[in-house]
Amino acid sequence: MEYFIQQLINGVTLGSIYGLIAIGYTMVYGIIGMINFAHGDIFMISAFIALIGLLILFGAGISWLPFLLLAVLILSMFLTAAWGWVVERIAYRPLRGSFRLAPLISAIGMSLFLQNFVQIAQGARIKPLPPVVSGGFILMDSGDFTVNLSYLQIVIVVLTLVLMTGFSLLISKTALGRQQRACEQDRTMAALVGINVDRTISLTFVIGAALASVAGLMFLLYYGVIDFFIGFLAGIKAFTAAVLGGIGSLPGAMLGGLLIGLIETFWSAYFTIEYKDVAAFSILVLVLIFRPTGLLGQPEIEKV
Amino acid sequence: MAEMLIITGLETFYGKIQALRGVDLHINKGEIVTLIGANGAGKSTLLMSICGRVKARSGAIVLEGLDITKAQTHEIIQMGVSQSPEGRRIFPRMTVMENLQLGATTNQMAYFDEDVAKVFDLFPRLNERKNQRGGTLSGGEQQMLAIGRALMSRPKLLLMDEPSLGIAPILVRQIFKAIGRISKEEHVTIFLVEQNAFHALKLADRGYVMVNGAISMTGTGSELLARPEVRAAYLEGGAH
Numbered sequence: 001m002e003y004f005i006q007q008l009i010n011g012v013t014l015g016s017i018y019g020l021i022a023i024g025y026t027m028v029y030g031i032i033g034m035i036n037f038a039h040g041d042i043f044m045i046s047a048f049i050a051l052i053g054l055l056i057l058f059g060a061g062i063s064w065l066p067f068l069l070l071a072v073l074i075l076s077m078f079l080t081a082a083w084g085w086v087v088e089r090i091a092y093r094p095l096r097g098s099f100r101l102a103p104l105i106s107a108i109g110m111s112l113f114l115q116n117f118v119q120i121a122q123g124a125r126i127k128p129l130p131p132v133v134s135g136g137f138i139l140m141d142s143g144d145f146t147v148n149l150s151y152l153q154i155v156i157v158v159l160t161l162v163l164m165t166g167f168s169l170l171i172s173k174t175a176l177g178r179q180q181r182a183c184e185q186d187r188t189m190a191a192l193v194g195i196n197v198d199r200t201i202s203l204t205f206v207i208g209a210a211l212a213s214v215a216g217l218m219f220l221l222y223y224g225v226i227d228f229f230i231g232f233l234a235g236i237k238a239f240t241a242a243v244l245g246g247i248g249s250l251p252g253a254m255l256g257g258l259l260i261g262l263i264e265t266f267w268s269a270y271f272t273i274e275y276k277d278v279a280a281f282s283i284l285v286l287v288l289i290f291r292p293t294g295l296l297g298q299p300e301i302e303k304v
Numbered sequence: 305m306a307e308m309l310i311i312t313g314l315e316t317f318y319g320k321i322q323a324l325r326g327v328d329l330h331i332n333k334g335e336i337v338t339l340i341g342a343n344g345a346g347k348s349t350l351l352m353s354i355c356g357r358v359k360a361r362s363g364a365i366v367l368e369g370l371d372i373t374k375a376q377t378h379e380i381i382q383m384g385v386s387q388s389p390e391g392r393r394i395f396p397r398m399t400v401m402e403n404l405q406l407g408a409t410t411n412q413m414a415y416f417d418e419d420v421a422k423v424f425d426l427f428p429r430l431n432e433r434k435n436q437r438g439g440t441l442s443g444g445e446q447q448m449l450a451i452g453r454a455l456m457s458r459p460k461l462l463l464m465d466e467p468s469l470g471i472a473p474i475l476v477r478q479i480f481k482a483i484g485r486i487s488k489e490e491h492v493t494i495f496l497v498e499q500n501a502f503h504a505l506k507l508a509d510r511g512y513v514m515v516n517g518a519i520s521m522t523g524t525g526s527e528l529l530a531r532p533e534v535r536a537a538y539l540e541g542g543a544h
């Protein structure tokens with residue numbers, strides 16, 4: 001029982017990270033119908049930005065934790081959002097209106113470019129970070145197994161909840177969110193009511209990248225090591241999460257992220273850790289066989 | 305008389321296919337002008353060209369003295385053009401209210417309550433359906449919403465693409481009545497594309513006939529209605 005609860009805590013933490021990345025995939029897919037393969041690498045870049053930011057602040061002698069984390073979070077959000085914007089501008093926008101596969105190929109190219117760029121600029125070796133947020137609660141102690149809930153896990157889950165709630169409100173209640181949804185549903189009509197469609201698409205990339213950057217910082221703090229390749233696997237998992245939840249659906253991305261985190265954690269805990277990546281993908285295949293639109297995705301209901 | 309819109313020598317292509325072959329027309333402020341023509345003549349293409357959604361290869365589109373031929377769609381809408389498009393294009397997964405809010409994008413909903421009241425007065429049905437999703441409305445209700453949404457930006461020039469298409473005759477009459485009211489009460493200049501030539505020419509101050517991507521005839525509504533060529537081509541069996 002204790003073991004199960006511990007895995008649940010770990011799974012929800014990991015699921016939060018996947019969920020935040022998955023939102024970026026699902027939003028971009030929703031608005032331009034493209035899988036942004038470079039999104040995982042944007043996440044990776046954000047982890048590097050956070051690492052460099054933390055090291056600089058440590059070097060400057062700043063050690064008050066709340067300030068440190070907040071400063072790095074904000075810095076990383078802005079810089080990563082800028083990366084997201086630039087990627088859309090140079091790799092996707094010029095190809096809009098060209099054949100359907102063109103932006104996809106461009107996205108794969110952009111993904112490779114970002115990986116190689118970081119590999120060259122930062123070196124290929126794993127970058128460690130000493131624990132920044134340590135400590136936690138012992139929730140249960142049965143003698144031979146203790147259930148730990150670390151402060152970091154609390155921070156990750158709470159921050160994710162806050163961001164996802166805020167973001168859902170932004171999309172469902174504000175003029176900006178309405179314009180974003182209008183572009184998703186009918187881009188020509190969106191332009192005809194006076195929406196600047198290109199700017200809205202840019203903004204989608206910026207928001208997706210900003211959310212991924214929060215995941216990047218969490219990943220860095222949680223695992224304590226990063227390298228230029230982390231974006232690949234995390235990206236694929238988050239993409240799987242988005243498809244599992246129903247690509248294009250925001251609640252779907254959040255749910256999918258949570259599920260993938262849980263599946264992966266429980267699989268490693270009860271079966272074998274070697275096949276943990278296969279587990280998530282197998283579940284995806286199963287779900288798609290029975291529900292091709294994903295768990296919360298809806299088939300198009302457009303009336304002709 | 306002051307001109308709202310002047311189009312000269314407009315040519316538009318879809319790839320290699322030429323859709324507009326030198327269109328010339330003008331619309332005066334406060335007028336209702338109608339454009340009739342057979343399927344595939346290029347009517348919708350003309351409206352989309354005015355809105356900058358299809359780019360002209362040559363020719364000019366001038367709105368109140370400003371050349372908008374190369375402007376982007378959202379800039380043209382900001383300048384006071386609005387379109388109720390072919391097929392209505394209601395945002396299907398948004399409510400009637402949200403569709404109307406989107407119509408008011410260019411004025412940041414500054415006059416929202418006042419304008420919604422006017423739209424509901426014009427089309428009381430929309431008021432009853434205001435929290436219903438656009439995709440679940442009937443064709444006639446969608447058409448009312450498309451017109452209402454187009455009015456929310458307080459346009460100077462309202463473009464309407466076949467508002468009577470696929471709608472029951474009783475609703476068609478209601479929609480034409482509404483178009484007349486919009487022109488009179490809101491002083492909006494209206495450019496109306498119609499297959500329903502009889503109703504349109506009766507309502508309009510002037511009309512143009514488009515054949516094969518160019519204007520072939522023009523005159524006042526009653527002049528065109530009296531022309532035998534028009535009657536033969538566009539009114540056979542349609543005059544009721």
Ligand SMILES: Nc1ncnc2c1ncn2[C@@H]1O[C@H](COP(=O)(O)OP(=O)(O)OP(=O)(O)O)[C@@H](O)[C@H]1O
Nearest residue numbers: 318321323341342343344345346347348349350390
């Ligand atoms: N997106 C497009 N791509 C290629 N050709 C197009 C496109 N849209 C329209 N056309 C062609 O341009 C010509 C004019 O079409 P348009 O839709 O403007 O006609 P229309 O007068 O509005 O017809 P209808 O009365 O059927 O609505 C047609 O021959 C049509 O096939």
Ligand SMILES: [Mg+2]
Nearest residue numbers: 347348349390
């Ligand atoms: Mg048409």
